[in-house]
Amino acid sequence: MGQKVLLVDDSLVARLGMKKILKDTPFEVVEAAxxxxxxAAIDGGLRPVFVFLDLTMPGMGGLNALRELRRRMGELPIVVVTADIQKATIEEARLAGATELLPKPADRGAVLAALARAGLPA
Amino acid sequence: MTDPGFGPLELDALRELMNVGFGRAAATLSELMDLHVVLSVPRVELVPIEELASYVSSEVDDPKSFNVVEQFFLGKFEGSSFLLLPEEEGRRLVDLLVGEDADADAPLDSLERDTIIEIGNIIIGACVSKVAELLGDVVTYRPPRFAAGALDRELFARYVKPGPGMALVMKTLFRFERRDVFGLLFLVTTDTGLGWLKRAVAAWLESLS
Structure with missing residues (x-):
């Protein structure tokens, strides 16, 4: 089993786009909507090496999810992938524990570079 | 009438496009106003044109008194975009930009009206242009138009050609953090635009597989 990358996005299409980018990498992609x-997946034992997280989602939303993921998973690289690219949002995401932020739609180069910066070359 | 069939995946794709488009619009607006714009998850629905007024009215608490900025966009992606601000919210927004306390009972003066039109122009332009760009189109715009009053059939009849077709309504609610101002953005495609949009979304989805 390869190392797991967790994609968190309420949009199936957004997840499809990210999965296409990650298709030829050694990572096993796990999705959460x-x-x-x-x-719940983390509490159930999932241990990803990297998380891509959307911010604008129904329910608890991405920022709260980010805080909780950070609390549970310590130094795990969590990259926020979001359409909301306001300076205040970027700062809020950093304060909540984001490793970095990629604007949507994320391109292949940016995604692979984010993985590489986390010591996970694809 | 164009076959309006959009499946769940196509609607999800449109929601995501709207999400990206409005994200750009919010970034532009927050730079201008130095305020954080809180975005909601967009909703996308197909609504019969005949029911557009009642649909939009049902989306707000009090549809009697609104400021509306409408702008028609032309391209393969084509339709009308509406920025809806409850009248009171429009005044608060003007206060934020112009720094004057507008008299709540007085009609909007030309400066206030121009401010609201400009805000509408920025939000609509950034959002629609981004959605079009992502789908491989370039749109042009007619000048924005302003209206004030009730969100009724008469108001929408000025902007959307009545007929038996369906309108694809993409809606985003936004709120200015700490300022308690909110508004709604709707895009309503024409019948021609709807057909192109369906093909463009299908091509976009195909590129993801």
Missing amino acids: SGEDAL
Whole structure:
């Protein structure tokens, strides 16, 4: 089993786009459609090496999910992938524990570079 | 009438496009106003044109008194975009930008009206252009138009050609953090635009597989 990358996004299309980018990498992609689903997976024993997280999601939303993931998973790289690219949002995400932020739609180069910066070359 | 069939995946794709488009709009607006714009998860629905007024009215608490900025966009992606601000919210927004306390009972003066139109123009332009760009189109715009009053059939009849077709309504609610101002953005595609949009979304989805 390869190392797992967790994709958290309420949009199936957004997840499809990210999965296409990650298709030829050694990582096994695990999907969650909400912050709640992601936390349930973590609480159920999932141990990803990297998380891509959307911010604008129903339910608890991405920022709260980010805080909870950070609390549970310590130094795990969590990259926020979001359409909300306001300076205040970026700062809020950093304060909540985001490793970095990629604007949507994320391109292949940016995604692979984020993985590489976390010591996970694809 | 164009076959309006959009499946769940196509609607999800449109929601995601709207999400990206409005994210750009919010970033532009927050730079201008130095305020954080809180975005909601967009909703996308197909609504019969005949029911557009009642649909939009049902989306707000009090549809009697609104400021509306409408702007028609032309391209393969084509339709009308509406920024809806409850009248009181429009005044608060003007206060934020212009720094004057508008008299709540007085009609909007030209400066206030121009401010609201400009805000509408920024939000609509950034959002629609981004959605079009992601789908490989370039749109042009007619000048924005302002209206004030009730969100009724008469108001929408000025902007959307009545007929038996369906309108694809993409809606985003936004709120200015700590300022308690909110508004709604709707995009309503024409019948022609709807057909192109369906093909463009299908091509986009195909590129993801």
